[in-house]
Amino acid sequence: MPHIDIYTKFGCGYCARAKRLLDEKGAQYEEHDITMGGPDRDAMLERAPQARTVPQIFIGDRHVGGSDDLAALERSGELDTLLAS
Template sequence: MTEVTLFTTSTCPYCRNAKALLTSKNIAYKELNVERDMDLRREMIALSGRRTVPQIFIGNHHVGGFDELAKLDRQGELMKLLA
């Protein structure tokens, strides 16, 4: 399965929702908390072009945030990206 990476903060409700969705599908993910790590936050912005969290990547593919992740799941595309 392709690696899933989430850039998050500990207080973000959308981050919690993204993690819950992935967990409910038994999808393992790597979480990178950018809350206190400005270098990591700059890396997230450079990779995604966005400043908000979560920023979700499947392999090198930038999915976007929780809304985009949920939409992929509803459309049946999430598991295809992971294959």
């Protein structure tokens, strides 16, 4: 399974929804809480300069996007393929 990074903020419902889907898939992920900014926020913006909302999800080297993007991958069946690579 590829390395997964998810950038979140405290109390974010979209973040919780994305993590729940990844948990249901049995995916291991590294969560980076950027609630107070800091170096993790800077790292997120370096990886996805246009990102202004959370969550921001990366599977391997691929920037998936947010919760809605992750759900769309699940509906299309592409998420399983990404997680298997």
